[in-house]
Amino acid sequence: xxxxxxxxxxxxxxxxxxxxxxxxxxxxxxxxxxxxxxxxxxxxxxxxxxxxxxxxxxxxxxxxxxxxxxxxxxxxxxxxxxxxxxxxxxxxxxxxxxxxxxxxxxxxxxxxxxxxxxxxxxxxxxxxxxxxxxxxxxxxxxxxxxxxxxxxxxxxxxxxxxxxxxxxx
Amino acid sequence: xxxxxxxxxxxxxxxxxxxxxxxxxxxxxxxxxxxxxxxxxxxxxxxxxxxxxxxxxxxxxxxxxxxxxxxxxxxxxxxxxxxxxxxxxxxxxxxxxxxxxxxxxxxxxxxxxxxxxxxxxxxxxxxxxxxxxxxxxxxxxxxxxxxxxxxxxxxxxxxxxxxxxxxxxxxxxxxxxxxxxxxxxxxxxxxxxxxxxxx
Numbered sequence: 001x002x003x004x005x006x007x008x009x010x011x012x013x014x015x016x017x018x019x020x021x022x023x024x025x026x027x028x029x030x031x032x033x034x035x036x037x038x039x040x041x042x043x044x045x046x047x048x049x050x051x052x053x054x055x056x057x058x059x060x061x062x063x064x065x066x067x068x069x070x071x072x073x074x075x076x077x078x079x080x081x082x083x084x085x086x087x088x089x090x091x092x093x094x095x096x097x098x099x100x101x102x103x104x105x106x107x108x109x110x111x112x113x114x115x116x117x118x119x120x121x122x123x124x125x126x127x128x129x130x131x132x133x134x135x136x137x138x139x140x141x142x143x144x145x146x147x148x149x150x151x152x153x154x155x156x157x158x159x160x161x162x163x164x165x166x167x168x169x
Numbered sequence: 170x171x172x173x174x175x176x177x178x179x180x181x182x183x184x185x186x187x188x189x190x191x192x193x194x195x196x197x198x199x200x201x202x203x204x205x206x207x208x209x210x211x212x213x214x215x216x217x218x219x220x221x222x223x224x225x226x227x228x229x230x231x232x233x234x235x236x237x238x239x240x241x242x243x244x245x246x247x248x249x250x251x252x253x254x255x256x257x258x259x260x261x262x263x264x265x266x267x268x269x270x271x272x273x274x275x276x277x278x279x280x281x282x283x284x285x286x287x288x289x290x291x292x293x294x295x296x297x298x299x300x301x302x303x304x305x306x307x308x309x310x311x312x313x314x315x316x317x318x319x320x321x322x323x324x325x326x327x328x329x330x331x332x333x334x335x336x337x338x339x340x341x342x343x344x345x346x347x348x349x350x351x352x353x354x355x356x357x358x359x360x361x362x363x364x365x366x367x368x
Contacts, residue, residue: 011214015218016222022222022226023226026226
């Protein structure tokens with residue numbers, strides 16, 4: 001028999017004790033795993049809900065944002081139109097031609113409401129008025145097409161060209 | 170069917186004596202083997218108990234394809250490596266020297282050497298051979314761990330190359346190379362320690 005700290009019996013009893021501990025630890029671990037899996041399930045549902053909400057929210061926000069940006073676009077020309085009503089000129093008529101490349105439209109006027117006598121004269125001489133606009137503006141892009149009965153707010157720029165301030169159909 | 174398998178069969182049908190026979194038969198060798206990894210007698214004993222506890226709990230896991238000894242030593246090796254990984258490092262020989270359990274470890278080693286030796290030799294020869302064994306075991310502590318383990322398994326425990334390969338999770342060619350290098354390294358260490366080979 002070798003010199004050893006534990007007797008065979010002590011060693012064997014130690015194994016049984018360890019086995020018991022090991023088994024109870026395994027059970028706890030299993031329970032923990034079960035709880036964990038339940039927790040994980042709950043967590044994943046919550047996470048999915050959060051992601052869904054976020055996605056919907058983002059979508060909604062983007063929609064609103066888009067609407068808001070449209071609103072901004074709307075607001076700006078409208079604000080201008082208020083000014084135009086006061087300082088500039090309004091023509092009514094039909095959009096005859098659109099040149100996107102050169103960024104202008106040709107409007108055949110049917111009615112001119114001018115607040116500026118000088119411009120009034122000029123507008124009354126011309127039947128077809130070339131009006132420049134910003135093609136990069138979504139606001140104008142969505143409104144400009146060949147159509148009749150449009151109300152157009154216009155003003156002159158530094159170079160003396162007619163520019164589009166607002167358009168209503 | 171060998172004695173180990175018979176004992177294990179008994180254990181499987183619920184005879185606890187079968188398991189206890191196996192524990193008594195292998196515990197010292199197992200601790201001696203674990204000492205190759207963890208040079209702390211109490212820890213080695215603890216890990217040996219863990220290995221037996223795992224056998225006890227998962228008794229259906231053993232499939233009788235390998236010997237029980239191989240199966241047990243594989244579990245023990247894994248446990249020892251797990252322990253080293255978990256607690257960072259292997260205890261160095263200096264730690265052991267400073268440790269209060271140095272005497273216990275030495276006693277255990279001495280006793281194991283004597284025990285192993287007495288299995289093969291007559292008492293008359295054993296004094297000289299014991300001394301040689303002691304030198305060899307001291308030499309084993311000085312060479313690389315893998316070398317020491319493979320020599321322990323093949324030359325001391327008497328396992329086959331295949332069994333050692335399974336325990337050490339290596340292929341047969343790897344084990345053969347390892348044994349060759351281990352023996353060479355041990356021979357060099359022993360020569361340096363003044364060991365003289367008999368013709």
